Amino acid sequence: MTTSTVILIVLAAIVISSAITSFVTSKKMRAKVTYMLDALEDKELNFRFDERRLRGRKFNRTLNRLRNIFDKERHEIIEQEKYFGLMLDHVRTGIVVVEDNGRINYCNSTALALLGIATFGHLRQLRPVSESLYEAFRTVAEGSHEERASYYNESGKMTIALTASAATIGKEHVRVIAFNDISNEIAENEQESWSKLIRVLTHEIMNTVTPIASLSETLLRFDSVDGEVRNGLSTIAQSSRGLIKFVETYRNLTRVAMPSKKAFYFRELAERVINLTREQVIISGAKCTYIEKSEDVLLYADEGQITQILINLVKNAVQAEAKNIEITAEINLSEHIIINVTNDGIPISKESQEEIFVPFYTTKQEGTGIGLSLSRQIMRLHNGSLKLTKSDEKGTVFTLIFR
Secondary structure (H helix, E strand, C coil), rough: HHHHHHHHHHHHHHHHHHHHHCCCHHHHHHHHHHHHHHHHHHHCCCCCCCCCCCCCCCHHHHHHHHHHHHHHHHHHHHHHHHHHHHHHHHCCCCEEEEEEEEEEEEEEEHHHHCCCCCCCCHHHHHCCCCHHHHHHHHHHHHCCEEEEEEEEEEEEEEEEEEEEEEEEEEEEEEEEEEECCCCCHHHHHHHHHHHHHHHHHHHHHHHHHHHHHHHHHHHHCCCCCHHHHHHHHHHHHHHHHHHHHHHHHHHHCCCCCCCCCCCHHHHHHHHHHHHHHHHHHHCCCCCCEEEEEECEEEEEEEHHHHHHHHHHHHHHHHHHCEEEEEEEEECCCCCCCCEECCCCCCCHHHHHHHCCCCCCCCCCCCCCCCHHHHHHHHHHHHHHCEEEEEECEEEEEEEEHHH
């Protein structure tokens, strides 16, 4: 039973009791009570009974007092709704209230941002965004308690976890759906798994190969070793040292240094990156430019590590045969610094988009497959993120977000 219903019952009991006791024979008084109850039921409070006349003044005053109490209670409820609405708009969880017919009863601003839509009136609006997203919402709206869905929006690939519970608003049965972006958690778990695997593999390889390399080099020092045996030992020594160097390269993935942060203007770093990559960019017939979309973008980060990320992204763009490479920086409404690196090179295939941040994955003949994975690790250590926002015939965009 709602607060309004309780108030109406109390008001009705008081008024009717008073009417029966003092004015049981008065049709005019009964009419006033009926009028007030009808108005309150319709949530209309634009009435007031005349207290100037002596006849019926006390009764009218009582009715007006009850009307004022109801009006005060109504305003308090409205203020509470506004308060809770503001709270829900500032949580990081998307909240959607769905009616049985699929109509959206309520949706907070976080939900709109996560879904990448401006308004949300019905579940079917999710179909153009992603069929799997629509199915996940439809499933939890019909009774499932938990679902997951992956889809793409302006921020890149998103993975959300949905939970739902039943509720009643008035006489309407609804489902309250709460969902969160778990993309970073999944990526972090994947990265941690890869790091553990790399540590184990490099440890085992180094323990096996190092003694072989050392022994073969020692045997080569003996003059008695010649001919095919010397050639064989030389091949073993060279291959072993090459493998050790290879393993050392991949060890970098498991021991990224903690950032040594300081404040600096991003423009200076961007210009340095352009200068450091200028020769490679010019040789390829491309150009690299910087545009600052917000005035004086001040970044608190490890300058060397962020330089490394941007150089890697620019070189990747050159290798993708880009002719125009653009670095932009801006501060969004959430006070996050957004760095975009855009190029018009060959798009990354849909299949590769799922894999490019996985260690060792590469589509290049001479690639190591650790550049983007290492870059993402660096961004995580900065409490930020690196993602592929889009890649199609219109261009490829990598986005760095500093929170």
